[in-house]
Amino acid sequence: xxxxxxxxxxxxxxxxxxxxxxxxxxxxxxxxxxxxxxxxxxxxxxxxxxxxxxxxxxxxxxxxxxxxxxxxxxxxxxxxxxxxxxxxxxxxxxxxxxxxxxxxxxxxxxxxxxxxxxxxxxxxxxxxxxxxxxxxxxxxxxxxxxxxxxxxxxxxxxxxxxxxxxxxxxxxxxxxxxxxxxxxxxxxxxxxxxxxxxxxxxxxxxxxxxxxxxxxxxxxxxxxxxxxxxxxxxxxxxxxxxxxxxxxxxxxxx
Numbered sequence: 001x002x003x004x005x006x007x008x009x010x011x012x013x014x015x016x017x018x019x020x021x022x023x024x025x026x027x028x029x030x031x032x033x034x035x036x037x038x039x040x041x042x043x044x045x046x047x048x049x050x051x052x053x054x055x056x057x058x059x060x061x062x063x064x065x066x067x068x069x070x071x072x073x074x075x076x077x078x079x080x081x082x083x084x085x086x087x088x089x090x091x092x093x094x095x096x097x098x099x100x101x102x103x104x105x106x107x108x109x110x111x112x113x114x115x116x117x118x119x120x121x122x123x124x125x126x127x128x129x130x131x132x133x134x135x136x137x138x139x140x141x142x143x144x145x146x147x148x149x150x151x152x153x154x155x156x157x158x159x160x161x162x163x164x165x166x167x168x169x170x171x172x173x174x175x176x177x178x179x180x181x182x183x184x185x186x187x188x189x190x191x192x193x194x195x196x197x198x199x200x201x202x203x204x205x206x207x208x209x210x211x212x213x214x215x216x217x218x219x220x221x222x223x224x225x226x227x228x229x230x231x232x233x234x235x236x237x238x239x240x241x242x243x244x245x246x247x248x249x250x251x252x253x254x
C-alpha cells in the first residue's frame with residue numbers, strides 16, 4: 001500500500017481498495033491517524049480535490065513540515081506532496097530585506113517556510129481558490145508570522161495572479177505550479193525587479209530539460225522590454241510521469 005501521512009490523516013493510493021472495516025481500523029491504529037482518505041483526482045486551475053473518506057469522519061488536520069505548521073482540509077484543498085525539500089531550499093535562498101511574490105500560494109506551501117525561515121521584508125501570497133486562501137490566512141496566524149514581525153509582513157491576496165502579480169515589484173517571484181505555468185510568465189516578468197529572480201516550475205520531457213524551460217523564459221523576457229536572462233540553476237524536483245520531470249528553473253532577470 002502506497003500512502004502519505006498528512007498530520008493525523010492517512011492518504012492512500014487511489015488504487016487502494018479495502019472493504020474490511022477491521023482492516024481499516026488496524027491501518028488507522030498502526031499509523032496513529034483519525035481518518036483514512038483516498039484522493040480520486042485533482043482538477044482545474046484551483047487544484048480542487050475529489051476524495052473518498054474510507055475511515056473516520058474528519059478531513060481537516062494540522063501538518064508539520066520543516067518547522068512550519070499547515071492547517072488544511074484535505075477534502076477542500078490539495079497537499080503538494082514530494083516538494084518539501086524544494087520548499088525549504090527556496091526559503092534558504094531568500095535574502096534579508098527581500099520582497100517576495102508567491103504567484104500560486106495555495107495554503108502557503110512556499111510562503112510559510114519563507115516567513116518562518118527567512119528575513120524577507122515582505123511576502124505577497126496570491127491564491128485564486130477561496131478555500132486555499134482561507135487556510136493560507138489561518139496558517140499565517142498559526143505560525144505567528146505577522147505577530148512576530150509586529151507588522152503585516154505576509155500579505156494574503158485572493159485573486160488571479162495574472163492580474164494581481166503585476167501590481168507589485170518583487171526581488172523574487174515564485175511560480176510553484178505545473179502544466180500551464182508558462183502561460184503566467186508575462187505577469188511574472190511584469191512583477192520582477194531589475195536583477196530579481198524568478199523560480200519557474202515546469203513539467204518537461206527529459207530530453208528538453210536543458211532547453212525548453214529556458215527558451216520559454218528567454219522569449220517572454222525579450223517580449224517584456226527586451227530583458228536578459230541569466231540561468232542560476234536547474235533543480236529536479238520529482239518524476240512527474242515516465243520520461244517527464246518536474247523541474248524548477250532559477251533565473252535572474254535584467
